[in-house]
Amino acid sequence: MSNLYNQAAELIKNSKKAVAFTGAGISVESGIPTFRGPNGLWSKYDPKILDIDYFTLNPKDAWEKIKEIFYDYMQNIKPNDAHYFLADLEKEKMLEAVITQNIDNLHQEAGSKNVIEFHGTAKNLVCMNCFKKYDKDVVDLNDLPPACPKCWGLLKPNFVFFKEPIPKKALEKSLELAQDCDLMLVIGTTGEIQPASQIPILAKENGAKIIEINIEPSNYTNTITDIFLQDKATVASKKLKEELKGAI
Numbered sequence: 455m456s457n458l459y460n461q462a463a464e465l466i467k468n469s470k471k472a473v474a475f476t477g478a479g480i481s482v483e484s485g486i487p488t489f490r491g492p493n494g495l496w497s498k499y500d501p502k503i504l505d506i507d508y509f510t511l512n513p514k515d516a517w518e519k520i521k522e523i524f525y526d527y528m529q530n531i532k533p534n535d536a537h538y539f540l541a542d543l544e545k546e547k548m549l550e551a552v553i554t555q556n557i558d559n560l561h562q563e564a565g566s567k568n569v570i571e572f573h574g575t576a577k578n579l580v581c582m583n584c585f586k587k588y589d590k591d592v593v594d595l596n597d598l599p600p601a602c603p604k605c606w607g608l609l610k611p612n613f614v615f616f617k618e619p620i621p622k623k624a625l626e627k628s629l630e631l632a633q634d635c636d637l638m639l640v641i642g643t644t645g646e647i648q649p650a651s652q653i654p655i656l657a658k659e660n661g662a663k664i665i666e667i668n669i670e671p672s673n674y675t676n677t678i679t680d681i682f683l684q685d686k687a688t689v690a691s692k693k694l695k696e697e698l699k700g701a702i
């Protein structure tokens with residue numbers, strides 16, 4: 455195992471343009487629940503609350519559940535060692551960017567600067583009428599559904615709902631990074647969510663090496679992964695940091 459970590463550290467040190475691609479698995483250890491699986495959010499809540507049509511027609515009902523899941527509960531969640539590890543790599547110019555499928559803002563809280571939010575963010579709300587954005591902390595979520603102070607349009611979390619397209623800039627930037635990078639660190643994502651799952655495949659097709667960190671083998675493991683580090687994200691980060699000692 456340590457041999458694999460040593461090889462992974464060498465790849466990181468020798469790469470000219472490394473990019474991280476993260477998913478729910480990196481935030482689980484911060485206490486963010488996953489959506490799928492027996493204890494996932496969808497075992498308790500009906501996924502229709504994140505269906506854009508349902509949300510638009512039933513904003514009060516959808517918002518009551520959305521507030522519980524994404525705003526009350528996640529209020530006190532903090533980044534973990536894996537988030538900080540990526541932020542450290544970026545500071546030392548060993549990582550170009552983080553493309554994340556997560557909407558929890560934890561990469562930025564850990565200090566990462568170049569973060570591409572493939573599915574948007576829960577940190578802001580966007581007006582469905584005039585498209586003005588508001589920080590969640592300036593919106594009163596005790597009176598639901600929240601309305602735009604400027605035009606009274608319905609405010610929606612600024613992340614991607616079912617049936618909504620990927621934000622254009624995030625998509626373009628992600629494709630560009632996937633094509634240009636020479637190393638991709640895939641962390642805590644199993645490659646089941648389309649079209650995000652294509653990002654590491656595109657990187658591989660364009661010549662990048664793939665280091666994968668997951669607790670279980672994924673769709674990537676036996677197809678595009680060069681080095682599979684089977685550990686929790688925080689554990690793998692700690693081991694990689696030790697292998698990189700002196701460098702970060």
Ligand SMILES: [Zn+2]
Nearest residue numbers: 581584602605
């Ligand atoms: Zn508005």
